[in-house]
Structure formats: C-alpha cells, structure tokens
Amino acid sequence: MSICLNFGVSEETFGHAYLRFDDTNPIKESEEYVSAIKRDVYWLGFDWKERLTHASDYFDQLYSAAVTLIEGGLAYVDSLNADEIREYRGTLTKPGRNSPHRDRSIEENLDLFERMRKGEFADGEYLLRAKIDMSSPNINLRDPVLYRIRHIVHQRTGDIWNIYPMYDFAHTMSDAFEGITHSLCTLEFEDHRPLYNWFLDQLKPPHLPRQIEFSRLNLAYAITSKRKLNALVEEGIVEGWDDPRMPTIAGMRRRGYPAIALRDFVKRAGVTKKNKLIEMGVLENCVRESLGDESERRMAVLRPLKVVLTNYPDDKVEMMEAMNHPNCPEMGTREIPFSKNLWIERDDFMEDAPRKFFRLKPGGEVRLRFGYIIRCDDVIKNDVGEVVELHCSYDLDTRSGTGSSDRKVKGTIHWVSCRHAVDATVRLYDRLFTEVNPNLAEDFRAVLNTRSLEIVSAKLEPSLVKLKPETAVQFERLGYFCIDNKEHSANTCVINRIVTLRDSWAKLEKQAMQQQSKI
RNA sequence: UGGGGCGUAGCCAAGCGGUAAGGCAUCGGGUUUUGAUCCCGUGUACCGCAGGUUCGAAUCCUGCCGCCCCAGCCA
DSSP: OHHHHHHHHIIIIISOOOEEEOOOOTTTOOHHHHHHHHHHHHHTTOOOTTOEEEGGGGHHHHHHHHHHHHHTTOEEEEOOOHHHHHHHHOOSSSOOOOOTTTTOOHHHHHHHHHHHHHTOSOTTTOEEEEOSOTTOSSGGGSSOEEEEEOOOOBTTTBTSOSEEEOHHHHHHHHHHHHTOSEEEEEGGGGGGHHHHHHHHHHHOOSSOOEEEEEOOEEETTOOOOHHHHHHHHHTTSSSSTTOTTSSSHHHHHHHTOOHHHHHHHHHHHOOOSSOEEEOHHHHHHHHHHHHHHHSEEEOEESSEEEEEETTSOTTOOEEEEEESOTTOGGGOEEEEEEOSEEEEEGGGBOSSOOTTOOSBOTTOEEEETTSOEEEEEEEEEOTTSOEEEEEEEEEGGGOTTTOSOOOOOSOEEOEEEGGGOEEEEEEEEOOSBSSSOGGGSSOGGGGBOTTSEEEEEEEEOGGGGGOOTTOEEEETTTEEEEEOSSSOOSSSEEEEEEEEOOOHHHHHHHHHHHHHHHO
16 A cells, blocks of 8 residues: 555656665565565556666665765764663663763774675674764664674675665665655654654765655554564465455455555545544445446356246247446447246345335246346245245246336346356455454454355356456446456356445345344 | 654545535435446534634644554664
C-alpha cells in the first residue's frame, strides 16, 4: 500500500518516483524479495522506468561521506559491544553517557575505519558512530551507528565490502544523491527526521531532500505486520504469501482484485497523519465499481439443487441467448444450453417462504434468467426430509426475448443445464479475522476466522471453460469471481470468489433474524 | 513520569479566522428478466474537552484528556 501511495502521490504531484531497495543489511535482503516487489509494483501499473536503484549503488559515495564526517570530527569509531552500547544509550527518560572511545583522534578514527573496511576486524569489534548528543531527548540522536562490520557476501556487491551502512545514513544520503525532493515514509520515522536533517546539515550535499511522513493504511479485519503475515504463512494458516485471503499484493491479485481498484482504494483512503482503520466496505466498493463495468456476466450455481421440468421434452436442447453485460450491448452475447434437467441455487428455493421471498416456493413461479417462467409443482425429499429435487413445469410462451408473453413474475433466478454443466471448485473467501483490529489482540491466532475459506463444488455454464487465469467475471446474482492463477487447468476449474454482489435481501434476512432473537 | 505525532458523522476525509465539501456505510424511494447496476432523496457532526482572544473560532492562544510511535550493530 505504501508502494501505491508513493507512486500515486508522485504521479499526481511531483512527477517521478524512484524504486529504491535499501539493501544495507546483507543478511536480510534477497533477490527473490526484490523481484517480488518489482513484480507487484509493475502489476499495480506503476513504471519506475530507469529509476530502479539500490542503496548499494552508493556504497562508495556513502563511504566517502562517512570519511568526511570523521574528518570533521563528527563521527568516531567505537569499540563498545552491543550490550554496552545499549547500556550507554540510557532510556527514554534517562539521558545516555558518552562512550569512553568518543574522543579518539581524527587520525585514529580514520585509520580504524579504513581497517574496518579492509576486513581487519571481526564482526562487532568496531562500529562507526555519529558524534551528536548522548543526552538528547531523541534517542536517534544519541550517537547513532553509521557503519557496522559484517563479513557477509552481499547479493549485489559480493565480498568487496566488510562494512555496511545503517539505514538512516544510507537512506538520507541516497535521497540526496538521487536528487529526491520529497522522501515519503511512514509515521514511525518521524523521530528519525532530526537525524535525517543532521546528515544533510553536516554534509551539505548539493540537493537537499525533505522527509515527509504519513500514516499507514490499516484495513479492518486484517493484519499488515510483516512478521505476523509471515507467521500465517509459516504456520500453514494460509497457503502462502499469495493466498487470496492475504492482504498482500500477490494475495489480492490472486483473489482477483483489479490493480485499478487497489489504486482507487488507496486514493480514497487519503494521505494523512492519522492512524486509520479503514472498513472493508470501502475496498469492496472499489472492487465492485471497477468490476461492475469491466467484467462479463456468466451463470454458475454454487450449491446445486436439481430441477426437473416435467413438461419439457426429454432430449430437447435450446440455445438461449444471453447478454454478456446487461448495460453494455456492445459487449456481445453468448448462447447457453437449456434442457429438461437444470441446476438452480439451493438458496433460491424455500419450502416455507416468507411473504417477501420472491424466488421459488411450492406452487410459486419464478423466471429462469434468459429462459422460461417455471412453476414449482412438487418437492421431492429423501428419507431424512431433505429437499433433493424439484419438479416444475415451464410455460412455453414465456421464452426469454420472444415477447410473446407480457407475463411478469417478481423473481428471476439463475440456472445451469445439468447435461452441459462444467464442474468447478469454487473457493469462497471471507475475512481472515473476527476482530476489527486483530493487531490489538494479544495473539492474532486467537482471533482467526475459522471460516475464512469455504470450498464448494459448483456447476458452471459451458462458456466458462474458455476463460484464462486471472480473468474476472460476474456470476449473476452471486458476485465477482476470478479464475485462479495457480491451480486452474483445462481439466480442473478452480475459481476464487473476489467479492459478493451487494445483497439487500441478505440484509433483510439478517435484520429479520435479529428481530426474532430479540423476541 | 523524556521526546515525537494524532484527535472533524459509523469508517475515511476536505477545510487552515466569515458561519462544516466529498466518498464509503446507513435509511427511504424510482427503474430493472441479476433483490445487482443505475437514478433520486436522506445526517441536528457540543469539529476530543475546558477556558481565552475576536464583531465572528474547527481554524489563533492557554490548560487538560485520549490514542499512536521511539531505548536494533533491522528497515
């Protein structure tokens, strides 16, 4: 989301964004991670053109800048160990103390730093620190570490360096080297800004960048912490970083959220300094909005119930013409086979239906979308009283589009011909957590939504087999669905539900339930 | 209890001394062979609270309250 913000903001206001990887810590970085980010940014529709950089591109310049600081008496080589450093730093309320090595001569510092670079010392033996103020109320100014020794092969610079710069130093100076005007980052770096400016004040580079902070975007019922997201993957709670329930770019992509919707969402959330927790509804609205116009309509039955048209000829098959988009005739039509035995949605039949239920009920009539009006004559049940089949009769005069009958019925339902149906595995996703802000939970595992994934065996209209992975369609009356980009194949259809349609009936039902529970 | 931030409707968010935009959600209504879409309409917001300055304050001042961040040789 930060990617989106940086590129989005730059696109609208300043013009150009850099995609820089701050690869200052060789034990944490990997090329795999870099290419994943690049892939995500590109997919979102942003183009960094030639502005793809790495902090490691500037290691030489960074080293020179560090030498300049030493020469100016503004940095020194320390030989305290990690525990001592922490102890000397003081606490939030107590000032720190100067390191006993703080007053080494410039010559000695220069010599030691040079030898650190050459690899004469072991990891942790020496450290380059800025000489600022150990009693500063801002802990970042208490002689922050500039360089540490790391005898590790760096993925880009190999083994030529034995010392690596810290983020604050590298980031500030890289911004300056690149001529960055606005360096955008998140709120937690506000305390680092005085240090950022200190580097600029002391080193006086020709270009002076400015750091500007904004708040993170938090999504309701989701976590964004990389550590926790990683735990979800490691512990097998989700299937990977691209699990469609993950709030990662890869996850949302696989889920079927269009890039444009994500960008729109970030834009609507705005850029401020307020900690925000945005409702899912905003994201879903963006997704529905972009998919509503773009995606073609299809019919699919998620939880099939068989319907037999008793008065329809056994072997007859009619091809029904269906619009690919009700509001855009230019998107064309397709033909859907219709026959005696059909699948309809279980939810579209109710034996004891309330007054306002205008789908199928015993003795009731309903229109089959793009087909005929049918009436439910018989309800067939099994031994335990479950409805297994409906016997209906169709009205020959009501064929869709013929106009030979003005007869109107209140409800229209979708269907798929049994003989022609294509089987598919459809995965229905829901929020991963049961708490609005799972970040607040002592253990996020305790607030996991155990029903975040439901897998159903669905019946699809035949035209769906032609679709390629990552294409999104609307299953009429159900929602938007996306062909899975990983597990779908010609033989096995695997489809993800992106988001449901708005459903005012479901809302009514819910309200009715709540009314009942009150009584 | 050191420092840095933030508080405008359920969720976001404009506004920056002249009498509270907009989006999402909600709730009504209309169109509809998707209970979708679309179209109309719908909010008494003590502008965190309390004082003060002013003809006039969400905007300026003071005090208070609440929430977030910071003690990596991580980024």
